[in-house]
Every structure is written in C-alpha cells, then in structure tokens.
Amino acid sequence: MDTLATARHFAADILAHRNKLAGKAEDAARVQFALHQVSKTLHDQHDAHKRETDVVLAHWEGKASEEFERTTARLRKDIRLTADASTEAERVVARVTSTVDGGHTAVQRLADEYIAKAKKLLDDATAVGSRAAMATAIAAAADLAPRYTKQSAATLRKVNGELTEAAGKLRGLRKELRHDGVADRKVEDHPAAGHGKPGKTTPNKATSRGQKAVSAARKELGTRENPPGSNRNPYGPTAAWCSSFATAMWRKAGVDIPILPFTGDVYRWGQRHGKAYGRNSLHDAKPGDVLLFGTGPQSPSTSTHIGIVEKVEGNKVTMIEGNSGDAVRRNTHTLSGSTFYGGVRP
Numbered sequence: 536m537d538t539l540a541t542a543r544h545f546a547a548d549i550l551a552h553r554n555k556l557a558g559k560a561e562d563a564a565r566v567q568f569a570l571h572q573v574s575k576t577l578h579d580q581h582d583a584h585k586r587e588t589d590v591v592l593a594h595w596e597g598k599a600s601e602e603f604e605r606t607t608a609r610l611r612k613d614i615r616l617t618a619d620a621s622t623e624a625e626r627v628v629a630r631v632t633s634t635v636d637g638g639h640t641a642v643q644r645l646a647d648e649y650i651a652k653a654k655k656l657l658d659d660a661t662a663v664g665s666r667a668a669m670a671t672a673i674a675a676a677a678d679l680a681p682r683y684t685k686q687s688a689a690t691l692r693k694v695n696g697e698l699t700e701a702a703g704k705l706r707g708l709r710k711e712l713r714h715d716g717v718a719d720r721k722v723e724d725h726p727a728a729g730h731g732k733p734g735k736t737t738p739n740k741a742t743s744r745g746q747k748a749v750s751a752a753r754k755e756l757g758t759r760e761n762p763p764g765s766n767r768n769p770y771g772p773t774a775a776w777c778s779s780f781a782t783a784m785w786r787k788a789g790v791d792i793p794i795l796p797f798t799g800d801v802y803r804w805g806q807r808h809g810k811a812y813g814r815n816s817l818h819d820a821k822p823g824d825v826l827l828f829g830t831g832p833q834s835p836s837t838s839t840h841i842g843i844v845e846k847v848e849g850n851k852v853t854m855i856e857g858n859s860g861d862a863v864r865r866n867t868h869t870l871s872g873s874t875f876y877g878g879v880r881p
Contacts, residue, residue, distance in 0.1 A: 536661060536669070539833075542653035545680045549646045552687040554793035556639040556694060560772040561783055561794045563632040563698075568761065568769040585611060624705055631701045632773075638694040639772045639796075642687045649683040652676075744881040745823020745844075747788035752843045752855040752863070755784070759862040770857065771796055780857025781825050781841050788823065790881045798841040799832030801825060805879030812879075814872030820844050820852060826878045838876070842866065 543550070653676035660672030760768055760776075771779025771794045778798045785792050795801050805811030812819065820826060821844065828840035842854030845865065852870045857863050868874055 538657035542650045548684045549687045553642045557794040560635045565769045634697045636773045748823040751784045751787040755863045777858040799838035802832040810880040826875045
C-alpha cells in the first residue's frame with residue numbers, strides 16, 4: 536500500500552480548502568499590486584502637474600492666468616482624490632491579502648499535520664503486517680480526518696467573511712474612484728472585489744494552450760517581489776512562488792488547474808490527468824509545458840523549482856520562471872534528468 540497516497544486521499548477536502556485559499560491569495564495579491572501601481576502613478580502625476588503649473592504661472596499674469604490656475608487646481612484636486620482613494624483601496628486589499636495568506640498557511644499546516652499522522656498510522660499497521668491491523672489503521676485515519684476538515688472549513692469561512700467585508704469597503708470607495716475613470720475599472724472588474732473568476736478559454740489543442748501559456752508568461756517578465764526578498768507576489772500566497780506563477784499562467788491559458796504553491800502538486804495533478812511525463816521523456820517537452828527541478832514530487836526538498844518551457848533547442852531548454860532571483864526571468868538549462876525529474880503538459 537502507498538501509505539502517503541492513502542493519507543492524501545483522506546485529506547482531499549483539506550487540500551481542496553487549501554487550493555481555494557491559494558486561488559483567493561492570487562486574486563488579492565494581483566489587485567493589491569495593481570492598486571499600488573495606480574496610486575503611485577497618480578501621486579507622481581499630481582506632483583509633476585503642480586511643478587509644471589508653477590513654472591507656467593511664474594511667467595504669466597492676467598485674467599487668463601487666473602482661470603488657468605483655477606482649472607489646474609481643480610484637476611489636481613481630482614487627481615489627488617483618485618490617488619488617495621486608490622491608496623485606501625490598496626490598504627483594504629493588503630489586509631485581505633494578509634488574512635488570506637494566513638488562512639492558506641494555517642490550512643497547509645493542518646494538511647501536513649493530518650497527512651503525517653495518518654501516514655504513521657498506516658505505516659505502523661504495514662509493519663505489523665496483518666489485515667486486522669491495517670483495517671484498524673484505515674478506520675483510525677478516516678475517523679481522524681473530519682476534525683481537521685472541520686478546522687480547515689472554519690478557516691475558509693473566516694477568510695470568505697473577510698473578503699465579503701472588504702468588498703463592501705471597496706464598493707464604498709467607488710464614487711471616489713469613478714469620478715475620473717482612472718482607477719475604478721481595476722477595482723470593480725477584479726475577482727477580489729466580489730465579481731467571479733477570470734474568464735477561461737477552451738482551446739481544442741494542447742499546443743494552443745501551450746502557446747497561450749508562453750505568451751502570458753512573457754508578459755510577466757521582469758515582475759518582481761514587492762518588497763524585494765519578501766516572497767510577496769501577484770500570483771499566489773506569500774511563499775516561494777515559482778509554482779504559483781506557473782499555474783497562474785496556465786490558468787490564463789484556459790487550463791482548469793488551481794493555484795498550486797508546491798511544485799510537487801503540479802506533477803501529481805499531471806499524473807491524475809494523464810499529462811505528466813518522467814525524466815526519460817524530457818526531449819518531448821513542448822512550449823507551454825512545465826518542467827520540474829529535483830528528484831521527485833515527494834516534498835519541497837525533492838521538488839525544488841518549476842518553470843514554463845519557452846523553447847527547446849537540442850539539449851537546451853529555455854524557460855520562463857517565477858521566483859528566479861526574486862523575479863520572473865528567462866533562463867536556459869541543459870535538458871537533463873539530473874536537473875529535471877519530469878514535466879507536465881497544460
């Protein structure tokens with residue numbers, strides 16, 4: 536018996552709660568990142584406008600200059616209002632991001648604790664070697680699961696409550712954000728503001744999904760953690776985020792996969808859907824596939840990194856990787872089983 540697989544089977548609901556929280560973390564982080572950029576741009580625009588207006592008025596007198604000064608003052612006020620509203624919206628979403636990250640971490644801890652306990656029960660029974668011992672261990676593992684599932688469900692409900700409250704606060708800021716049309720679309724149309732999930736496409740061919748994944752990944756080149764060294768990213772939870780980035784790009788390409796912060800879970804997803812391949816088939820990798828660094832999907836120490844294949848040339852593969860030097864970067868590697876343990880098609 537594969538005791539780890541059996542333990543993970545009993546933990547399916549807990550892992551589903553974790554994956555939902557990972558997706559919510561991606562949404563919240565992306566909104567916060569967008570609002571930060573809007574707020575900074577508008578504040579910079581306000582200051583530049585003030586400097587330029589002062590230069591003009593220093594050499595201009597008369598009624599026309601007075602009207603110009605009044606008009607530009609109104610415009611600066613509008614810019615400042617929108618900038619301040621965007622800053623406040625960023626604070627609201629930052630609190631949500633922190634809550635979702637905390638919830639994701641808590642549920643991941645519950646999943647790890649339950650799987651470890653259930654696996655030990657099953658391993659001990661395997662060592663005994665009797666059917667009765669194994670039946671007792673399976674029953675004990677199954678009986679243990681509801682307590683952990685109840686806790687993970689409670690965490691998910693708490694996070695959903697925080698998201699609902701935050702959505703109300705964001706709606707309260709709409710009038711301020713709407714008046715000049717600069718920032719309102721970014722808040723109102725984003726899933727974390729209470730409107731559905733990103734639209735999915737359903738291309739017929741895997742190569743089409745692969746090309747879309749590569750195209751999406753290229754647009755993210757240069758995106759960095761904010762602040763540097765924090766693991767805070769616009770793709771998923773505040774944690775090592777190479778896998779969150781890869782699965783987020785697949786979702787943009789229409790792949791029905793949750794945000795998966797652990798690389799090994801991407802490989803297991805591929806195994807379940809018949810899309811995974813091992814180190815002996817690496818040269819079949821196509822653009823849009825992901826390749827897994829390490830020796831296997833068992834743990835973060837054996838499954839260490841992931842990247843999206845951009846192109847394969849001979850024994851070289853060029854990949855777009857999240858969390859590479861705290862940023863999204865393009866890197867080239869030797870296509871070798873000593874580097875990669877396998878790949879997955881989108």
